[in-house]
Amino acid sequence: MYLSESQVIDLLATLAVASAPGSRLAINFGVGLEQRDTRRGRLGRATMACSGERFRFRLPPDDATAFLSRSGWEIDTQLDGPALRDRYLTGTTLGGSPITDSAFVARARRSERTKARAPSATRQSQADCRSSRGPATRALRLEA
Secondary structure, three states, rough: OOOOOHHHHHHHHHHHHHHOOEEEOOOOOOOOOOOOOHHHHHHHHHHHHHOOOOOOOOOHHHHHHHHHHHOOEEEEEEEEHHHHHHHHHOOOOOOOOOOOOEEEEEEEOOOOOOOOOHHHHHHHHHHHOOOOHHHHHHHHHHOO
């Protein structure tokens, strides 16, 4: 993933804060490029390297429940690549496709019990708005 762990947490927390309790989120992690012994992994990493992008964070499937919980979401369904293939591709021309088990999707709902923290970027923006020395105030002074 091209975002850092803290950026992913902030993004998910922002979504949680902006969502009503019980709202749903679908999210996927892992695309198979992290697998070093596959052609797809090698080609994908080479393509990313040429574009200047790099992987900054990878969430292991076993850590997903705790990770999403920290940002205000509760997983109610999690499926790895092979389970997705079996559920949605069986009987199609893609049914025999190799899909990495490190890739997974999760369906989560906004926790009614957990109060998500405001993301660090949001907290900084709120602090800037309260401070006469914040960027928004400086911009207003320049325009005035």
